Amino acid sequence: MSERVLVKQLQARSDGPVSVSGWVETVRDQKKVQFVILRDETGAVQLVNPATRFDPDAAEPQNAEALALTDTISALTTGTFLTAQGELKHDERVKLGGVEIKLSGLEIAAAALPETPIAADSAQDKRMDWRFLDLRQRRNNLIFRVQTTLEHAMRTWWIERDFIEIHSPKLMSSASESNAELFALEYFGEQTAYLAQSPQFFKQMAQSAGFGKIFEIGDVYRADPSFTSRHATEFTSVDAEISWIDSHEDVARMQEELLAFAIGAVLEKHGAEIEELFGVTPTTPTIPFPRIPLAEAREIVAARGYEIPRTDGDLDPEGERQISAHVKETYGHDFVFITDYPHEIRAFYHMRDAETGLTKSYDLLYNGVEITTGAQREHRVDILIEQAKQKGLEPEHLDFYFDFFRYGVPPHGGFGMGLARVLMLLLGESSIREVTYLFRGPTRLSP
Amino acid sequence: MSERVLVKQLQARSDGPVSVSGWVETVRDQKKVQFVILRDETGAVQLVNPATRFDPDAAEPQNAEALALTDTISALTTGTFLTAQGELKHDERVKLGGVEIKLSGLEIAAAALPETPIAADSAQDKRMDWRFLDLRQRRNNLIFRVQTTLEHAMRTWWIERDFIEIHSPKLMSSASESNAELFALEYFGEQTAYLAQSPQFFKQMAQSAGFGKIFEIGDVYRADPSFTSRHATEFTSVDAEISWIDSHEDVARMQEELLAFAIGAVLEKHGAEIEELFGVTPTTPTIPFPRIPLAEAREIVAARGYEIPRTDGDLDPEGERQISAHVKETYGHDFVFITDYPHEIRAFYHMRDAETGLTKSYDLLYNGVEITTGAQREHRVDILIEQAKQKGLEPEHLDFYFDFFRYGVPPHGGFGMGLARVLMLLLGESSIREVTYLFRGPTRLSP
Structure with a gap:
């Protein structure tokens, strides 16, 4: 068997x-000539065959091999x-890459x-039933090449800075966040x-x-019954944690540098293809990302005429879109850190500012959607236990x-970031699915 | 607050x-002088303080700050x-790095x-109870820096060859291997x-x-009640899969190149420290790794005087050690591919050789222990379904x-490899724990 050549290598190859x-993408079976578009992981090429049809009136015996082909x-x-053998020919008239x-x-x-x-263009749920066929589309294949580059760039950035990669266990004896949305076995x-x-603890x-x-970078689980475009029961979480910080600002600085580097790497490698297949032109974000305290963000959203229905002081999804629109209009930036959340709407382990009582934490929004929560953690154990009690958690379950x-x-302190959300927003897609x-x-466990 | 300096940076820094x-490793609290050995993630340094003890008979008022310190x-x-401030002094007499x-x-x-x-030197199970303290040991810290380098080298090797990284779901509607050792929820x-x-399907x-x-590279789960040094209920699996192969030999070639590259990267970065802290001197394996068909391996083991008690034709752990010892003695190699397993002891999806009926598969042994199963997969669906039936699986559960x-x-075809086993054997450790x-x-779910 002669050696396999990738489609992307054909143009540079001699006849x-x-x-x-x-795999076969299309067949045009004309009377005199047959065309097959064959796709591999690198591109598509036209195969051509002058048809030899059985002719009962043929003057001479027909070529059996040609008939069979x-x-x-x-x-x-x-x-x-399939594997196809043949003669490569460069021909400018062939639209698909100039070769056949x-x-x-x-x-x-x-x-x-x-x-x-x-x-x-089948309905999403039907495409999910046949995801392996859906993934044969070029744009879907590109998503996972982008994912590969994005992750590798992040890991490279971290490793060049002496971060250690861990794999924390996903089987636990207790909840890792609240007791809600917990799968038990x-x-x-x-x-x-x-x-x-989450890998929080x-x-x-x-x-x-x-x-x-x-x-x-690992999978985490939420027994979350919601059906939004941003939620899943299992997703890949990108997490980092660093010591000897002064505040959540050190975490934010790490994350913005990381993201700028990783998105830059993606655009360098796949920018043109993203534009062609997704019709969007992402840009590498400038550093620093804008920062807005939550209270100020709510005021800005209100001034834009949107009244946030939530009464707990947080932003809702439309509020996130509004403040992101404001940032885009004002600073031309796709990212914004919302900082200084009240402790009532944050996890018990967020450190609180001694004076204001606000947590030393942030959410990071990207193109209008939250992708991250980051924070300095409370490391003083007496205060930590007190904060857990305030949230109604039973300290004996958290003794380990x-x-x-x-x-x-x-x-x-550190952050957790949903990988699929970043990809969705980078590519202008409407759903993490x-x-x-x-x-x-909740209703999707197969294939 | 002055900027934090890492211990490893001190030697090159001016006084x-x-x-x-x-964190404090030891304190020597002598009457006239106090010494603290402080360790960070990069090394340890001696802090020194001339003690100022309270003296009720002091002629002059004592320095309150000095007393407090x-x-x-x-x-x-x-x-x-803690964070320590002070004057760095180079002094050749200080054994620990020549600085204090x-x-x-x-x-x-x-x-x-x-x-x-x-x-x-506490018992292993006790150390596992307090794993976060156990991990403060230099050698344990090194394990995870080695892991980081090993994984990053593998990913880099793959990505340079256009592999795509996937995160397959760990929540499934069916078993992914046999129906044994399955966690259900x-x-x-x-x-x-x-x-x-496994991510097999x-x-x-x-x-x-x-x-x-x-x-x-992701976590997989086995409800395996065994307590051996090689088994866990959750472990990190390193998996690869490639198209358009001719046989399992293509998979083996990919894996041996990958491992040689990744182990080489580890030894280049951490070789000296591994030797110092683990007392072993791993070498970068040469390519190709030796290959021995299973039947021949069993004969060699028998000729060495070891009778394998298993009656199914497979090797047992001692048989694996014996064949590895033979390979080490004969070829000076730490790795060996055992090939051509009978289908009776392989998964239903392994392709069988049309003539011999043996599977187109291998196990890879490293320093006497199996770390991998690799195979060409049966891709002809009729044969695949037939093989599943032969194993007693119900095809309707596998229809997706x-x-x-x-x-x-x-x-x-492809392979799956236990990350912890590779690390254990590379570092000469006795247990994946x-x-x-x-x-x-089975009895370890916390911390």
């Missing part, structure tokens, strides 16, 4: 024998994976059933295990362990966590 | 004022995190309780979800989706998986 492998092409179904392959042979790896169950018949809602543990700076603080811990490999929701 | 932050140091507990800091002030971030519950009261035992799905080459093949799929951030086993 001559070649072998390509991929013609029949094989006529019977090809969309999605069939004149077929000499085909080997079918696996023929597809004739009826493809979805099209590119029987653990060897004796105990109950819970699926981690364990990334803080790394600070007590003297790791200094850590990151984790409080131990991390009883034996010494540095001041520290579109940018998740296999979305999981 | 003068400096601020360091870390002396008292503070006397009261320091091991593990306390003459203290001018201390700020305690969080004082540790006086009784440290474990020591470096109630999913919104209506369905049962299972925790993925979903990394194969990426092949059907035309992704070509993919990798994933078979669909990946019904709509076209390329020939493909020692190299896992927080081990999870």
Whole structure:
């Protein structure tokens, strides 16, 4: 078998024998000539074959191989994976890359059933049923190449700064956030295990362990019955935690540098293709990102004529869109840190400012949607236990966590960021379902 | 507050004022002078203070600040995190790095309780109870810096070769391997979800989706009641899957190149420290790794005088050690691929050789322990369903998986590798528990 050549390599290759492998995107089976568009992970190429049709009145015996190849092409179904041999020919008239392959042979790896169950414009839920077919679309493939570049850039940025990568356990003996939205399972018949809602406790543990700076990219779980475009029951969380900070501002600075670097890497590698396939032109954000205290953000939103219905003092999704619109209009920026949240609407482990009582925390909004909560953590164990009690948590369930603080811990803080939200907003998509490999929701557990 | 300097930066720094932050490793509180060994994530440094003890008979008033600093140091507990200010002084007589800091002030971030519950040589299970203290040991910290480098090198190797990184869901509607060792949970009261035992089905799905080459590093779950040094209920699995292979040999080649590159990167960065702290001298493996068919491996083991008690034709752990010892003696190699396993002892999705009936698969052994199973997958759906039936699986439960093949799929294969096993064997450790951030086993769900 001759060596496989990728479609993207064809243009730079000289005319001559070649072998390509991929799946059938379309077949045009004309009387005199047959065309197959074959796609692989790098592009699409036109295969061409002068048809040899069976002719009962043929003067001479027909070429059996040519007849068979013609029949094989006529019977090809969309999605069939095959290897094609033939002669590569450069031809400017061929719109698809300026090359085509004149077929000499085909080997079918696996023929597809004739009826493809979805099209590119099928309803989302139906496309999710057949996600493996949906992912064959170029734009969907690009999402995961963008994801790969984004993650690798973040990890590279961290590792160049001596961060340690951890994999914290997702099976826990307690809730990692509140007791709401918690998946529970029987653990060897004796105990109950819970699926981690975040790596919060364990990334803080790394600070007590003297790791200094850590990151984790891993799956977390929320038994969240909501059906919004921003929620899932399982999602990939991007987390970092650092020691010896003075405030949440140190965390925010780390995160904005990280994101500017990673988005820059994505645009450098995939910018043109993102523009072609998603019709958006993301830009690398400038540093620093704007910062607005929550109270001021609410005033700005109110001044824009939007009355936030929430009574707890937080922004709601429309409020987030409004303040982001304000930032975009005022500073031309896609990101904004909203800071200084009242402790009533933050987790118990957020540190509070001694004077104002406001938490040393932020949310980061990107193109109008929250992607992150970051904070300095309360590391003084007496205050931490007191804050847990105020939230109605039972300290005895969190004793293993409080131990991390009883034996010494540095001041520290960090953030958690939803990977799919970042991808969704970067690519201008409307739902995290579109940018998740296999979305999981209350009614979506398969494939 | 003056800027924090890392301990590793002190040697290259000029004498003068400096601020360091870390935790107290030891205190020597002598009458005339006090010494504190302070450790941070990069090393340890000696802090020194000429003691000013309260003297009721002092001729002149004593310096209140000096008295307070002396008292503070006397009261320091091991593990306390603090920031120290002082004058850096280079002094060849100081064994610890040839520098010390003459203290001018201390700020305690969080004082540790006086009784440290474990020591470096405490029993393993006790150390696991206090893992965050156990991880403060230099050698344990090194494990996770090695892990960070190992993973980043693997990802870099893959990404330079256009692999796509995926995050497959761990919540599934079916078992991903056999029906044994499966964690189940109630999913919104209506369905049962299972925790993925491997990303097997979903990394194969990426092949059907035309992704070509993919990798994933993520957690998987086994409700495995065993207590061996090689098993856990949750562990990090390193997975790759590639299209358009001719046999499992293509997978083996990819894996040996990947491992040689990644181990090389680890030794370049951490080799000296591994030797110092673990007393082992790992080497970068040469390519190709030796390959031995299983039947031949069993003969070699028998000829060495070890009778394998298993009757299913597989190797047992001692058989793995024996064949690895043979390979080490014969070829001087730490790795060996054992190939051509009978289908009776392999998963249903392994492709079988048409002539011999043996699977196109391998196990990879490293220093005597299995770290990987790799294989070409059966991509012809009729044969695949037949093989599932032979294993007693009910095809209707796997229909979503078979669909990946019904709509076209390329020939493909891949491997799964236990990250902790690789680390254990690289560092000469005796248990994966020692190299896992927080081990999870049948009786270990906390912290």
